[in-house]
Amino acid sequence: MNRETKLGDGVANELKEEINRELSSTAKSFIRILFAYLNDKVQGIDFDDLLGKxxxxxxxxxxxxWSSQLVEEGLVPSGYGGLPNDLLIDNLHQxxxxxxxxxxxxxxxxxxVDNNAPRELIASVKDDLFPKPIALRYRDRHELVSRLDDENYRWVKCLTKDDPAD
Structure with a gap:
């Protein structure tokens, strides 16, 4: 097969590639300049004034x-999507x-008290439990519930009011 090179072969493709490189370079420069400009402008914005409007x-x-975007990015659980600011913050703070x-x-x-537990037991439970729910913040409620799976507490799950006392 006879392959001859003709005048202009491949020139159009090389020109397209060069134009694409130059456009890309120019666009990147424009984007850098635009974002530098916007960054300077954002620094001068009084957000309190803007939010007040x-x-x-x-x-x-x-x-x-914003909350929907956080859900989409996997930063908060899906049930939080679309929540207003106060509820979103309350939920994030648990x-x-x-x-x-x-x-x-x-x-x-x-x-x-209603079941006439001994005062010593009530005092013991109060002293043991009261500070913990207030002071601790569990990211996962299952962390607390899983404590009942420990062998010391497992029997509590099966205990009923009618079971005889030991």
Missing amino acids: LSKKDEDEIMSL TGYVDGLYSGYVLAMISL
Whole structure:
């Protein structure tokens, strides 16, 4: 087969490649300049003033978008997507979980008193439990529940009110 090189063969492809390299280089330079400019402008923005000009609806929408983005990126659990700012922060701080632990403590104390538990037992439970739910923040509630799987406590899960006392 006879292969002849013709005038202009491959020139168009090389020109396209060169144009693409130059456009890419120019675009990268433009983006660097644009973001340097925006960075300078952002440094001078009074965010308190800017936020003061947003309506409550705007703030809620921004926070909803933000929490949805955090869910999308896997930074917070999916159930937190779309939560307003105050609920998102409360959930991230596990405020509800700590409140739940405290409520459980209160219910346990009420149950002990209602079932005529000895005062020494009530005092012992109070002294042992009261500071823990308040002071501890468990990232995973299963950490606390799993304590009942320890051999010292396993029997508690099976215990009923009708079981004879030891």
